[in-house]
Amino acid sequence: VQSHFEKTIADIKSQGWDRSVIDDLKIQMSGPDMAIVGLTFSRLKKNGDPIPPAKRLANYVFLRNASGWRVIMASKQPAAEISDAAQIETVLQQKMVRYVDLLNGENPAQGVADEIYQFPRLSRSFLGAREHKGLLSKPDVLASLSGYLKMMKANGMTAITVNSTRVYPASEKL
Secondary structure, eight states, X not given: OHHHHHHHHHHHHHTTEEEEEEEXXXXXXXXXXXXXXXXXXXXXXXXXXXXXXXXXXXXEEEEEETTEXXXXXXXXXXXXXXXXXXXXHHHHHHHHHHHHHHHTSSSHHHHHHHHTOOSSEEEOOOSTTSOOOEEEOHHHHHHHHHHHHHHHHHTTOOOOOOSOOOOOOOSTTO
16 A cells, blocks of 8 residues: 555656645545545646646545544545436435345345445444454355344344435545
8 A cells, every 4th residue: 555655646746746735625424433525626736737637536434443533445536527416316325225125135145245245345343342344255245244134133123224315426436
């Protein structure tokens, strides 16, 4: 990671980069210990001219732990209007309904692994003593999700229901 970051900074500097400026910043809390930060920024040369593309979009997922807020995921790209944000919201709301239907189905772990997740999948626990897993393969997810659902059913869970769904498209692909 350090090597990649150093190479990235060197590449940016080779384009005449002097500094970056924040054009817009949005924070969406996802519980008390997770936040999604959307940042529109520009990279500028010493004379103040932007390095193309003039506006860039970065999205970060932050997790609060004992050492404070830390980035667990980052995505960067040229900033662009999201041409079909309403369509993205509709598709993702439908995908979440399907996710819950699969969780309530005959073989929930297999259904979710086959239709919903992309592998390797980043997995972080927010349930206190549960261990953070990092990147999970499909077999890891099948074992973990099956065990978790069995435990929940043993504790009296009969179904998973959705109270509300909010979708915040950050870009065409995120």
